[in-house]
Amino acid sequence: MRISPRIQFNENIILQCGDEAIETKAIDLSLQGIKIENALSESCKNKDQVKVSFEMNGQPVTLNGKLYRNEQKEMVIVFDESPEKIAETVGSFITKKIYESQTCPFCEYHIEKTDKYCPKCGMYLNFSTPNVIKVISDFKLGKIIEKLTQEEKESIVESTISSNMEMIGTNEKMKEVFHLIRKYAATDYPVLIVGETGTGKELTAKAIHQKSNRANKPFIVVNCASIPSELLEAELFGYEKGAFTGADRRKPGKIELANGGTLFLDEIGDMPYNLQAKLLRFLQEYTFERLGGTETLTANVRIIAATNVNLKKAIEEGKFREDLYYRLSVLTIELPPLRERGEDVVIMAKYFVDRYSKEIGKDIKGLTKDAIELIRTYSWPGNVRELINVIRKAVVLTDKEYIDAEDLDIKVDPSEVENISNVLDIRKHTERLEKKLLKEAFIRTRGNITKMAKLLGISRPKVYKLLEKHNIGEIHIK
Ligand SMILES: Nc1ncnc2c1ncn2[C@@H]1O[C@H](COP(=O)(O)OP(=O)(O)OP(=O)(O)O)[C@@H](O)[C@H]1O
Ligand SMILES: [Mg+2]
The missing domain is CATH 1.10.10 (Arc Repressor Mutant, subunit A)
Structure with missing residues (x-):
C-alpha cells in the first residue's frame, strides 16, 4: 500500500560516504528516500550515514540519509532530515512534477492544476508543507481522511428505530426491514427473523418489542441452541415440584415470565422435534402445562423466533415441523448480510468509531481512506457483530488520530481463503x-x-x- 508518491528521477547524483564521493545515477525519488544505481564501493556499508547531492530545478540540494542495499542489491538512501527540509526540497519538487505531468502518482488518473486531491483515488497531491510530511511519516497516511458527512449523519438519525436503540441502516434493504418492524410491531402475531449470524436478529426482535404496546412488559430471550435439549422444555414451560430428580420446588418457565410481553426464541431451528409440538400448541391456543403438572395455564405472550439456518431444508430433513414453520413464518423479516448493504458498512464503521472512542474517552477522529476501502471490500462473514469487534479493538489499541487499514484486525483475507x-x-x-x-x-x-x-x-x-x-x-x- 503506497502512502506517499514516488517519481522517476533519472538524474546524476553524488553520494558521499566517509571521505569518498561517488558519482552515480538516481532511479526514483520519494519523500522517504532516493533509489540509486548500484555504486559499488568498499567504503560504503549498509546503514552508513551518507550525504546525497543532486540538482533540483537547477538548484543544488544536499540531504543526509542512511544507506541501505535491498535484497535486489539496489541501493537506497533513506532520508534523515526534518519534515521542514523534506517539504522544502523533495516535497516541493515532487509536487511540481505531479502537477506538471497532470497525472496522479497513485492511480495515474488525469488531474488538473487546481485539484488538491486526486478526483479518482482521493489522494492528497501537495507535499510541499511540513505538516503533510509529518502526517505521512508519523501516521503513515497520505490519503484524504474522512469523517461522517452531514448527509450520512442525517440518514442515521432518520433511520434510528427508537430513541434508546441504535439500529443503523440507510440501504434500501434495511429501510424495508425498518418498515416491517413498524408494521409487525402493531400486531400480536408471531414473527420469524431470518439472517446470518451477527446480522441483528436479536436487535430486530427487541425493536419490534419496543415499538409494540408490550414495550413496558418483559422481553425475554431463550436461546434454543445453548440450552441442553432435555432442559429446554423445563426452561420454557416451567416445572412442578418433583417433576424430575432435583426439581425440589415449582419453577415458572420463561413463557410465564414473559406474560404480557415478548418471548424471543433464538435459534429456533435447534428446538428438539418433540418440543416443537408443544410450542405449536401454545401458538395456537396460548395454553400449556408445566413439566410434571396437570393444570392448563395460559399466558399472553408474543413469540418472535429467529434462525440462521434454512428451516425449509430442516423440514425436508425431518428436523423441523412444517406446521410450526407455517405458524411462525406468516410475518417474516429477512436480514441481509452486511456485505449486501452497500455503503451501510462504512457508515456503521464510522459510527462505531465515534461511539467506542467516546466510550473510552479517546479522541479518534475517524478512519483513513485505506481503512474504509478495506472495510468496504472485506466480506464480513460475522456481519455487524464482527464489524463491532474489529472497530472496538482498533479503537482500544491504536494511538493514531485516524484508524488505518493496518489497525483493523481482519483475520481472514477472503482472497486467500481456499474453499x-x-x-x-x-x-x-x-x-x-x-x-x-x-x-x-x-x-x-x-x-x-x-x-x-x-x-x-x-x-x-x-x-x-x-x-x-x-x-x-x-x-x-x-
Ligand atoms: N443495524 C444495526 N445497527 C447497529 N448495531 C447493530 C445493527 N445490527 C446489529 N447490531 C449490533 O450487532 C451485534 C449483533 O447483533 P445481534 O445479536 O442482534 O445479531 P444476531 O443476528 O442475533 O446474531 P447471532 O446470530 O450471532 O445470534 C449487536 O451488538 C447489535 O447491537
Ligand atoms: Mg442472536
Missing part, C-alpha cells in the same frame, strides 16, 4: 498467476522496470501499478 466454493474462481487464479509472472520478471530483470515492461508485454506505469498491488520490490529495510 470448495471458490476453487474455480477465475479472478483469484488470474491474480495469483499475475503475481507469479511479475515476481519472475522482477527477478530476471533485477527490478528494471523498462525490461520488466518489455518482458511482460505491458506499459511501464502498469508495471509500477502491479508491483505496488502485489507488494513486490518494496524497499526492505532490516
Whole structure:
C-alpha cells in the first residue's frame, strides 16, 4: 500500500560516504528516500550515514540519509532530515512534477492544476508543507481522511428505530426491514427473523418489542441452541415440584415470565422435534402445562423466533415441523448480510468509531481512506457483530488520530481463503498467476522496470501499478 508518491528521477547524483564521493545515477525519488544505481564501493556499508547531492530545478540540494542495499542489491538512501527540509526540497519538487505531468502518482488518473486531491483515488497531491510530511511519516497516511458527512449523519438519525436503540441502516434493504418492524410491531402475531449470524436478529426482535404496546412488559430471550435439549422444555414451560430428580420446588418457565410481553426464541431451528409440538400448541391456543403438572395455564405472550439456518431444508430433513414453520413464518423479516448493504458498512464503521472512542474517552477522529476501502471490500462473514469487534479493538489499541487499514484486525483475507466454493474462481487464479509472472520478471530483470515492461508485454506505469498491488520490490529495510 503506497502512502506517499514516488517519481522517476533519472538524474546524476553524488553520494558521499566517509571521505569518498561517488558519482552515480538516481532511479526514483520519494519523500522517504532516493533509489540509486548500484555504486559499488568498499567504503560504503549498509546503514552508513551518507550525504546525497543532486540538482533540483537547477538548484543544488544536499540531504543526509542512511544507506541501505535491498535484497535486489539496489541501493537506497533513506532520508534523515526534518519534515521542514523534506517539504522544502523533495516535497516541493515532487509536487511540481505531479502537477506538471497532470497525472496522479497513485492511480495515474488525469488531474488538473487546481485539484488538491486526486478526483479518482482521493489522494492528497501537495507535499510541499511540513505538516503533510509529518502526517505521512508519523501516521503513515497520505490519503484524504474522512469523517461522517452531514448527509450520512442525517440518514442515521432518520433511520434510528427508537430513541434508546441504535439500529443503523440507510440501504434500501434495511429501510424495508425498518418498515416491517413498524408494521409487525402493531400486531400480536408471531414473527420469524431470518439472517446470518451477527446480522441483528436479536436487535430486530427487541425493536419490534419496543415499538409494540408490550414495550413496558418483559422481553425475554431463550436461546434454543445453548440450552441442553432435555432442559429446554423445563426452561420454557416451567416445572412442578418433583417433576424430575432435583426439581425440589415449582419453577415458572420463561413463557410465564414473559406474560404480557415478548418471548424471543433464538435459534429456533435447534428446538428438539418433540418440543416443537408443544410450542405449536401454545401458538395456537396460548395454553400449556408445566413439566410434571396437570393444570392448563395460559399466558399472553408474543413469540418472535429467529434462525440462521434454512428451516425449509430442516423440514425436508425431518428436523423441523412444517406446521410450526407455517405458524411462525406468516410475518417474516429477512436480514441481509452486511456485505449486501452497500455503503451501510462504512457508515456503521464510522459510527462505531465515534461511539467506542467516546466510550473510552479517546479522541479518534475517524478512519483513513485505506481503512474504509478495506472495510468496504472485506466480506464480513460475522456481519455487524464482527464489524463491532474489529472497530472496538482498533479503537482500544491504536494511538493514531485516524484508524488505518493496518489497525483493523481482519483475520481472514477472503482472497486467500481456499474453499470448495471458490476453487474455480477465475479472478483469484488470474491474480495469483499475475503475481507469479511479475515476481519472475522482477527477478530476471533485477527490478528494471523498462525490461520488466518489455518482458511482460505491458506499459511501464502498469508495471509500477502491479508491483505496488502485489507488494513486490518494496524497499526492505532490516
Ligand atoms: N443495524 C444495526 N445497527 C447497529 N448495531 C447493530 C445493527 N445490527 C446489529 N447490531 C449490533 O450487532 C451485534 C449483533 O447483533 P445481534 O445479536 O442482534 O445479531 P444476531 O443476528 O442475533 O446474531 P447471532 O446470530 O450471532 O445470534 C449487536 O451488538 C447489535 O447491537
Ligand atoms: Mg442472536
